[in-house]
Amino acid sequence: MSKDNKANGPTQRSLRVGELVRHALAAMFARGDVEDDALRGAVITVPEVRMSPDLKLANAYIMPLGGQHAEEIVAALNRHRKFVRGRVAPQINMKFAPEVRFHVDDTFEEASRIDALLRSEKVQRDLDEDDGETD
Structure with a gap:
């Protein structure tokens, strides 16, 4: 090994x-x-x-x-x-x-925290801006 x-x-x-x-x-x-x-x-x-x-x-x-x-x-x-x-x-x-x-075990708490971050207004705004971009 x-x-x-x-x-x-x-x-x-x-x-x-x-x-x-x-x-x-x-x-x-x-x-x-x-x-x-x-x-x-x-x-x-x-x-x-x-x-x-x-x-x-x-x-x-x-x-x-x-x-x-x-x-x-x-x-x-x-x-x-x-x-x-x-x-x-x-x-x-x-x-x-x-x-x-x-x-x-804090994995459920950590997952909830990440989920809350992903649903935050700032992240949603960033995602909406990315949707409007064209390649």
Whole structure:
């Protein structure tokens, strides 16, 4: 494996392992395995898990349904990282289980921000000017 591979993005293996970890986390959250007051009644989705190149770290991006108390839920999950790692390990069938770190998934927020920018008056005016141009 060359050093250039890191610049090209994640490997097929890291994508596959990330997907295995994502499914294991989603199943664990659906069962309610992690007990914490901050998680009580929360429906948590796991849109993405990004693995480090050495597969020792899994960055799990989560979002509670409705986006309510996301930071509080992430903090609670990070408090229970060792428990989560122990539950994920047997499901992914690897020699070493990755350390799991939780983060708030902000892709929906970012997409909304970009959408709002594209709909802004200034961008619409620029687009209308481009429509009037002839080549």
